[in-house]
Every structure is written in structure tokens, then in C-alpha cells.
Amino acid sequence: MSLSEDRPINDRACELLDEHRDSIYRRTDHMFAWLMFFQWLAGIGIALWVSPYSWAGRTQHVHPHIWSALVIGGLICSLPILLANYYPGRAITRQTIAVGQALASALLIHLMGGRVEAHFHVFGSLAFLAFYRDWKVLVTASLVVAVDHVARGLLWPESLYGISISGWQRSLEHVGWVVFEDVFLIYSTWISCREMTVIANRRAEMEKMQAEVEREVTERTREIELQRLVLQESHERLEQQTNELRKAIEASEGANRAKSAFLANMSHEIRTPLTAILGFADVLLETGDIYKAPVERIEAIQTIRRNGSHLISLINDLLDFSKIEAGKFQVENLPCSLHRLIADIRQLMQVRAEEKKLNIQVEYSGPIPEMILTDPTRLRQILMNLLSNAIKFTHEGSVSLKVSLVGKAPNRRIQIDVTDTGIGISEEMRDKLFQPFTQADGSMSRRFGGTGLGLTISKRFAGLLGGDLTILDTSHAGTTFRLVIDPGPLHNVTFQEPDAAMSAPDEEKSKPTDTKNALRDLKILLVEDGPDNQRLISFLLKKAGAEVDMAENGELGYLKANAATASGRPFDVILMDMQMPIMDGYAASTKLRSDGYNGPIIALTAHAMAEDRNRCIEAGCTDYTTKPVDRAKLIELIRFHAEAAAV
């Protein structure tokens, strides 16, 4: 029984000591059983070897020694072996063994003629009996030896000492030696028992400690289990929340995707009619003797065109914003001339500024790199937006751009401060200014127009270009916006001094391309599903001298292109709308390219994002242009690719 915590330690120590002793007694009993059995066999063997027969003249008989070894030896070892087998560990067993072993010594001494060497068996037996660690066993064996020595010493000294002279002194001397050995054996037994006691006490203490530790461990385990359950519950809750969050994210992403898809589709759907509106407005303005038309008509057409343009810019802003919000906006990294870009913008905005009798001043502070690595489209968009706002909110005075290179390598930045002398921005509006759909107040959009997305998009673009857009200063006397962008690596880049930059000639004002007969003798396939766009684009192309064939979807376009190639008169250029029923432009282009068609295919799409262009190129298109189509650009693009293909 193990030690429980509330049980006295001494009781358990006694129990352990008894267990230990019992195991020693049993083990030693079995050892003696085997020893005595082998002693018996050895006795018989020696008797058979030394004196197998006794003789009477010629006649031989089995020697009495054989019977002695068999009978007396058997008698001596029989009971100890039986008790060791049936009652191991019992006091009577070990006492019987002690008597038996002492008698075995007596028999051996006798059979060996009382030789002194045989007496060592007594000492050996006593030492062996000490294995019991029981002094009583030693005393019993010693008593038997003493009685044997005294009795035989007196009655048959020859059998004990090998002399016929009896003497109790010699017996006493022998007994004395036995006692002498007993003293040491009993002392060592006592020491051993004491050590066993110590061990038992320690074991009891260890068990007690173990019980305490086990109790502690059980308690801790229970606590841990509780904590585990709590943790598991938290984990489950967390998992549930994670799942909910994941679902929410998925739903949000789904909504976002739906929104993006909606925006993209809506933008496409709006751009398509706008293409027709703006295109035909241009046609109206450019066809015939427009100067003979009444002023109201011209103004009406211009109003249509202006509102169409505003609608396009609104759609562009919405698309940009939705892309930025979705984190899907990617900027390009192209080399561009900052001077040239700023000069273009100034020239472009100057017309609007002059309408309000404002002047746009550009000032370069210190040398700036001739070429920088950035996304010129987005930079242009930011600057146009800033200048547009500056002109919009300034009634008198000027608008200025101050361009400089700030910071130290390798963290140099292009800094452009756009300053106006306009109405300024109120304090409360400063914080909200870069938030989407925010204008100074509700009347702003009515008074000044705009979507309220311009600055938001510009700030995000500035971030994407490695910089920022901030309000540097604002008051009733005007506002300064600061745009900072990363110019990319500037080693091996030449710098221009301010004077040189200022004296850089303005780009020639782009003249309308002479589109008449620009596409003469070219055979063009227009694959477009919208009837308005079909009419408009085919009108423009035919006006430029091209021979135009049309297909309403990708499949028909594919068949017509193949048929023309097969007839030996392939199309010089295919204009491919990308969003069409039955087979879209992407599939048709891919199919044509897989059939080995190598003529130029120009994609027409209302999806105006950079990735849309990439998608068109991947589908096998040669180039790309957006709707609403820029007539001059489209004609130039067709002519360029037709000539490139002819070469």
C-alpha cells in the first residue's frame, strides 16, 4: 500500500522495511535451497568417487558412506528445501535452514575425518547465513555448531578433530572462533539493518513527497486543463470570429469585386455612348461650313462636348479611385523629362488660366535632373488636378509652380509647390480635404464643379510615386500645395540649371493631324458590336481614306479576317473591340494568333486601366487605344502599324 499524505510516515517506513526484509528472506531461502541441494549432490558424488564400496575379502558392498550421503544428506536438506519452496520468508524456514546448514557442516567435518580444513565450511556457512541479515539465524546455527562440537568433542572426538583424545577445551576453542566470527557478522547485520531502516525511512519520505508532488501535479494538471478549456473556448471563439471575419472579408472582397466589376462595366457602358456623343459632336463641329451655323447651335454642340468631357473625367476619377481603394492600382516606372512635362501642362492649362486673366508661372529652384523615373501619366494627372483647382479657386492674381530637388542622396526628392492667390481653405476643411467626395461645402460643387475626388486621388498617387501631397500653407491670400515624388536613381543623370530649364522651348502646340487621306489604300476590319461606334469609327476611317469592313462580334471578325487572308487580300489592320457578345475581342485575338495570323490588331476598349492594356497585349493585340477614341491618335496608330507591317 503506497503512502497517502495523511498516513504517518513511520507506519509506511515499517511496512517498507518489512517488505524489504521479506524479499531478502525469500531470496536467501531460495539461494539456500539450491545450495543445500547441490551440497547433497556433491556429498553423494564425493562418496561415490572416494568410497563406492566396502569390502570383506573378495566380496564388495555398497559403502555405508554412500548411504550416509544419500540418507543423512537427504534428510538434512529435505526439510529446508521443502520449507524454502512452500514457506519462503518464514522465520521457521530460515531457522530450519540455519540448523540444516550447521548439520551439513557437521556431516562434512565427520566424513572428512575431522580435518581442520573441513571446519571452514562452518565459517563459510555462517557468512552465507549472514545474507539473511537476521542475527537470530546466526545464533541458531552457532548453537547447533556449539552443541555438535561439545557433544562430539566429548563423545567422539575422532569424528570432529581427528584425534581420539577428547577435550572440552578444544571444543570451546572452536566455539570461540565461531563466536568471534558471529560478533562481526552480527555487527555487520546490525549495520545493514540500520541502513535498511534508513532506506525505508527515506523511501517513505520520498513516497510522501511523491504523493505531495502527484497531488500538486494533479492540481496543476486540473488547473492546466481548466486553462486549456478556457483557451480552447477562446480559440474556438477566435476561430469563430476569424471565420466570421473571413466571411466578412470575403463578403467585402466580393462586394469590392462586384463594385469594381460594376464600375468597370458601368464605365464601359458609359464610355461607349460617350464615344459616339463626343465623336459626333466633333463631326458636327468639323463637317461642312460650321461657321455658317447659328451661334446657339455651335454653343449647343460645344456644351454637349464639354459635358461629355466632364463626364469622361468623372468616370476616370471614379475608376482610379475604386482601383486605388481596392489596392489594385499599379504605377509604371518610365523615364520622362520633368521640364517637358511641366511645360506641356503649363501650356495646356494656360488656356483656362487666361480665360480668368490669370498667369501660370513656373520657377525652378536650383538644378533639377533632366530625366527622372516615374509614372508620367499619374504625375501629369496630379499636377493637372492641382493647377485645375488653383485656377478654379483663384479669381485674380496668379498661379505659380516652384520646382526644386530636395534632400540628400540617396533620398533625394522632387518637390513641386503649387501656389495660388485664391480664396484659401478653412481650418476645419484642411483635415477633410484629402478624404473622398469632400468639398469645402455643398455649394462648392454647384459653384465650382468637380467630383470631390481629385485631391484624394492625387494624394494617393503621390504616395504611389514615393512621396506625398500636403497643404503647406493656406490663408485668405491663397494656398500652397506641396507635391513630393521620388525621382528614382539619379546617378549618371545630367542636371539642368534653372535658366536652361526656363529657356527650354515649349512643345509645339499640337496641331490637329491632317487626317485626310492618311489611311488611303488601307483595308481595315472594324470588329465592333455597338452600332453607334460602328457608324462613328467607320465614318472617321473612311474619311481618312480607308476601306472599312465590319463585323458585329469576335467570331464574325475571326471568320472575316481568315477569309480575307485566304482570298489573298488580307486586312492591313484589324480594329478589335474587346467587349462583345458571342466571342469577345480577347478570344478572337488569341484565336487569330494561334492560327498564325500576324497582321496588326489594335484593341479598342473602354477599360482604360494599365492592366487592361496588358491583358490586351497578352491576348495577342499589337497595340491598344481607349474609348472614347481620339480621332487623330487612332488614325496615327493605324497608319504607324500598317506601315510597320508593310515593312
Next chain:
Amino acid sequence: MYGNLHQATKEDIEPGVVSRPGRSILSAVVSIWVILIAGAFTTLLAYHNLPGERSDHALVWPANDSIKLDTQRPNLLVFIHPQCPCSVATLNELTRIQSACGTLLNTHIVFYSPIGLQWEDTSKVRQALEIPHVKITNDIDGQLANMFGALTSGHSLLYSRDGRRVFSGGITPARGHEGENLGRNSIVQYVLNGEVSCEKTNVFGCPIIDSPNELAINSRGSEHVAE
């Protein structure tokens, strides 16, 4: 710390302990066992101390052709059955006598030699040949043994120079036992000092002759008389 530890064995409360009647039976069994062993020991000791047969009629050296009386030294005759295991002790004791007496003693070892059996090369004969200053005599059919009255193996007879028997008996303390004994001491004492401390001791060993009475002595030797 350990003072309170009660060290008594707990056999009384152990499981599987022998019941009171069982213990009584066990005690009785042990007692019987001790008595049986004591009885067997007593029987063994009695056997070991049971002297062999003897005939002390040859008080003077009997005339014979086999062994001559040495008139210059005491004469010792030791009769041995060549197969008797107990006689090893006698020969060892004789070795000790010879060590003490050396050439002062005319020693003969007389080995019983039955007709028809080849007993001239037993371990006892070989042992006897190792003993210094002794003469080996084969006693055909135990004639000399019968003549000198030595009926038990190990019987030793010491005769003076003039042929008187000085000592007759065994030179071992018990059957097959070596060690200090009266026989050996008496012989050595007589040879060295001329004093006799003991004239007779018991002889322990195997009978040399099957049945001494059946042996008739004649001039031609011995023969077995048919019954």
C-alpha cells in the same frame, strides 16, 4: 528520526501466514526432522567407531616364509585390504609414523591378494609404494593375515627385536579418519623411546578375509574348503 521505527517482523499479520495448528504441525515436523538426523548421525558415528574383528593370538612373531623378523629393529606389520577405502587413512598415518621413525623401524605392508583377482595395482598399493622405507608383501588369500590374527584392514602389529608383540590395533582414530591417535603415538613412542603407552587400539576398516573360519592353512598355501 528513526527512533520511532518499530523493527519487529510482522509475520503474525502477514498474508498467507501459517495458522496456529499449521505452526504446531510444522514445529512437530521440524522436531521429527531433527530427531531423525540425530538418529542417523548416531548410527553413522556408531559405524565409524565400530571396530573391526581381530584375533590377538599371535603374541609372538609367528614363524613364516614370507616375512623375516628383523632382530636389529622393531618390526611393524600393517595389513591392508587393497580395495578398502578406509585404509587410505591408515596408509597416511603410516606415512607419518615412517616420517617420525625412518629406518629405525622395519615396516612391512601386507596386502591381501586373493587368488584369481588382479589387485596388485590398486590406488592403495600405489600409495604404499610411495611411503619410504617400507616393504610390500602380497598376502596370498590372506594367509599371513590369518596367521597374525589381522582380520581387519588397517590392523597394525608392532613386534620387538626379539619377536614379542608390543602393540596390536589400528593407527587411525576412527573408520577412515586420520589424525592424532593412540595407535600411532604408541608405535612412534616405542620406536623412539622404547616405551609402550598403549598395547591395544581398535581397528577400523573392511574385513580382510570373507570368513576367516573357512580358511585352512597348509604347507602348500591356502584353499577354500567346500561346505
